[in-house]
Amino acid sequence: xxxxxxxxxxxxxxxxxxxxxxxxxxxxxxxxxxxxxxxxxxxxxxxxxxxxxxxxxxxxxxxxxxxxxxxxxxxxxxxxxxxxxxxxxxxxxxxxxxxxxxxxxxxxxxxxxxxxxxxxxxxxxxxxxxxxxxxxxxxxxxxxxxxxxxxxxxxxxxxxxxxxxxxxxxxxxxxxxxxxxxxxxxxxxxxxxxxxxxxxxxxxxxxxxxxxxxxxxxxxxxxxxxxxxxxxxxxxxxxxxxxxxxxxxxxxxxxxxxxxxxxxxxxxxxxxxxxxxxxxxxxxxxxxxxxxxxxxxxxxxxxxxxxxxxxxxxxxxxxxxxxxx
Amino acid sequence: xxxxxxxxxxxxxxxxxxxxxxxxxxxxxxxxxxxxxxxxxxxxxxxxxxxxxxxxxxxxxxxxxxxxxxxxxxxxxxxxxxxxxxxxxxxxxxxxxxxxxxxxxxxxxxxxxxxxxxxxxxxxxxxxxxxxxxxxxxxxxxxxxxxxxxxxxxxxxxxxxxxxxxxxxxxxxxxxxxxxxxxxxxxxxxxxxxxxxxxxxxxxxxxxxxxxxxxxxxxxxxxxxxxxxxxxxxxxxxxxxxxxxxxxxxxxxxxxxxxxxxxxxxxxxxxxxxxxxxxxxxxxxxxxxxxxxxxxxxxxxxxxxxxxxxxxxxxxxxxxxxxxxxxxxxxxxxx
Numbered sequence: 001x002x003x004x005x006x007x008x009x010x011x012x013x014x015x016x017x018x019x020x021x022x023x024x025x026x027x028x029x030x031x032x033x034x035x036x037x038x039x040x041x042x043x044x045x046x047x048x049x050x051x052x053x054x055x056x057x058x059x060x061x062x063x064x065x066x067x068x069x070x071x072x073x074x075x076x077x078x079x080x081x082x083x084x085x086x087x088x089x090x091x092x093x094x095x096x097x098x099x100x101x102x103x104x105x106x107x108x109x110x111x112x113x114x115x116x117x118x119x120x121x122x123x124x125x126x127x128x129x130x131x132x133x134x135x136x137x138x139x140x141x142x143x144x145x146x147x148x149x150x151x152x153x154x155x156x157x158x159x160x161x162x163x164x165x166x167x168x169x170x171x172x173x174x175x176x177x178x179x180x181x182x183x184x185x186x187x188x189x190x191x192x193x194x195x196x197x198x199x200x201x202x203x204x205x206x207x208x209x210x211x212x213x214x215x216x217x218x219x220x221x222x223x224x225x226x227x228x229x230x231x232x233x234x235x236x237x238x239x240x241x242x243x244x245x246x247x248x249x250x251x252x253x254x255x256x257x258x259x260x261x262x263x264x265x266x267x268x269x270x271x272x273x274x275x276x277x278x279x280x281x282x283x284x285x286x287x288x289x290x291x292x293x294x295x296x297x298x299x300x301x302x303x304x305x306x307x308x309x310x311x312x313x314x315x316x317x318x319x320x321x322x323x324x325x
Numbered sequence: 326x327x328x329x330x331x332x333x334x335x336x337x338x339x340x341x342x343x344x345x346x347x348x349x350x351x352x353x354x355x356x357x358x359x360x361x362x363x364x365x366x367x368x369x370x371x372x373x374x375x376x377x378x379x380x381x382x383x384x385x386x387x388x389x390x391x392x393x394x395x396x397x398x399x400x401x402x403x404x405x406x407x408x409x410x411x412x413x414x415x416x417x418x419x420x421x422x423x424x425x426x427x428x429x430x431x432x433x434x435x436x437x438x439x440x441x442x443x444x445x446x447x448x449x450x451x452x453x454x455x456x457x458x459x460x461x462x463x464x465x466x467x468x469x470x471x472x473x474x475x476x477x478x479x480x481x482x483x484x485x486x487x488x489x490x491x492x493x494x495x496x497x498x499x500x501x502x503x504x505x506x507x508x509x510x511x512x513x514x515x516x517x518x519x520x521x522x523x524x525x526x527x528x529x530x531x532x533x534x535x536x537x538x539x540x541x542x543x544x545x546x547x548x549x550x551x552x553x554x555x556x557x558x559x560x561x562x563x564x565x566x567x568x569x570x571x572x573x574x575x576x577x578x579x580x581x582x583x584x585x586x587x588x589x590x591x592x593x594x595x596x597x598x599x600x601x602x603x604x605x606x607x608x609x610x611x612x613x614x615x616x617x618x619x620x621x622x623x624x625x626x627x628x629x630x631x632x633x634x635x636x637x638x639x640x641x642x643x644x645x646x647x648x649x650x651x652x653x654x655x656x657x658x659x660x
Binding site: 060062091092093094095096097101103104105106110111113114115118120121122123124125126127128129130131132139151152155156158159162163316317318319320321322323 | 350352387388390392393395397398399400401402403404405406407408409410411413428429432433437438439440441442443444445446477478480500501502528529576
């Protein structure tokens with residue numbers, strides 16, 4: 001793996017930041033500090049980071065209802081995000097969007113998205129703009145095994161092939177679309193083959209292994225960026241929490257969650273992979289852990305203290321201009 | 326000044342907007358036409374109503390983009406391109422097809438700016454051929470604009486003549502918010518004087534098509550001409566009416582309507598959509614809420630019945646409000 005020391009440290013920091021952001025969000029939701037519906041990304045961190053480490057701020061991503069990880073991986077301000085979860089006027093979206101709509105257009109984050117498979121058509125639009133402008137950008141849409149059965153996902157994949165735009169479809173299979181297993185919800189036996197049937201290559205990754213995702217995503221993004229049309233990444237992964245916070249998870253087998261945390265943890269896998277390699281030491285990773293914990297503490301303190309929105313702000317930001325000029 | 330049909334006026338606006346600004350492109354089903362066909366006549370179609378005619382030849386395949394029949398992907402592609410700085414004009418062939426791309430319009434395009442805390446802009450225009458008059462039956466005849474008016478974040482434009490269509494479309498393309506542009510297809514062949522040069526008409530500013538003292542008539546789209554004909558016919562009876570064409574239902578020029586109702590004390594609202602939760606009910610409620618003291622008679626609504634649009638020409642003629650029905654209703658509020 002030809003990653004530099006800085007790249008390795010950065011990738012680990014990003015994954016750890018997502019992990020601790022999510023675990024803290026979980027705790028604060030259970031404490032009643034955060035309102036609304038929240039879907040946690042814990043366990044899937046390597047997917048977001050393995051993809052986004054190939055992107056710069058001019059490339060775009062669009063995410064899902066389980067969007068915190070993708071947004072952090074693409075560079076969203078962690079403190080602004082925590083404030084947004086808190087519903088503060090100082091949040092990244094002024095408390096208007098919350099968990100499911102975190103966005104930062106300047107950083108190429110076209111938003112988390114509360115509609116399953118709402119994102120892929122929009123991502124194709126961003127890719128189309130890149131093709132028209134010939135600016136070498138790519139547009140990545142993150143989807144899950146639930147979204148691949150939505151018509152909008154099919155439409156977007158086909159249109160991307162027809163128009164030969166630099167769209168990358170990242171499918172994270174965490175095996176459950178809400179409470180229903182992929183073995184029931186996807187009618188065919190081979191989702192990768194079904195996706196490739198649209199006419200673009202799909203690169204397979206182990207979603208618990210940053211290096212595997214980084215490798216597959218690199219191939220897909222290179223394919224798209226080089227003007228060959230869309231490409232896909234198919235990663236098998238596992239979420240450590242329920243579909244939403246509070247989900248009783250009746251669909252899990254006995255011991256499934258313990259097994260996931262023990263054997264499919266991207267942070268453990270990363271440490272095992274670099275251990276003894278002489279490039280990055282365990283102590284350095286421990287130091288990152290401490291810095292990340294401090295950052296999350298700071299984010300929560302800032303969110304608790306941040307200004308609350310006022311009733312007058314309800315009708316702000318609907319339009320840029322409304323009514324006659 | 327040259328006379329142009331609404332179709333030609335819209336087509337001219339598209340040509341001029343694309344020539345002026347290279348971030349403008351059109352996308353939709355058969356907006357060029359014949360792609361991949363053995364005839365080799367790519368670009369010959371220009372949309373099923375001919376509104377995008379000549380754009381492929383003038384601007385090429387990157388700016389006049391044919392798509393598969395995938396309305397959600399068309400709207401999504403326009404919305405996504407707009408989020409990153411383009412000014413797409415997407416065509417959804419018939420307004421009825423909003424049924425298959427509603428999420429991309431309402432939950433995506435219309436809400437980005439709000440959900441993202443005012444930090445995005447989505448200057449996309451989606452054009453639709455709307456309304457009845459072609460015996461096109463239940464799935465190709467609806468207005469739909471009355472439904473879309475209820476969604477915050479979207480602007481809704483309904484031109485009633487070729488002059489307005491050109492000026493409103495150029496405004497829509499320059500506007501930084503997402504705009505839904507409904508072209509009453511019964512008016513595509515109707516002509517009026519339209520300047521060759523570019524001009525814009527502001528949103529939220531109604532046109533006074535007729536001015537009078539006795540009754541305020543508000544009409545949208547295809548109904549504006551019919552309301553004007555009804556009002557002109559009533560002149561012989563000594564009846565004079567204000568005829569207000571709001572031109573945009575969102576934003577709505579409430580002041581123009583209320584000022585007129587204050588002066589006349591009587592209101593008739595005309596639209597070709599079914600009556601429930603539509604524009605006629607909305608404007609009737611506006612008058613009841615804010616001009617009640619001025620009303621001398623009940624507010625009357627002239628609309629299609631609560632029924633799908635029928636196929637048979639006789640049935641459709643009975644379905645869409647006609648001049649006679651508007652005349653009768655105006656007389657009713659004066660009785």
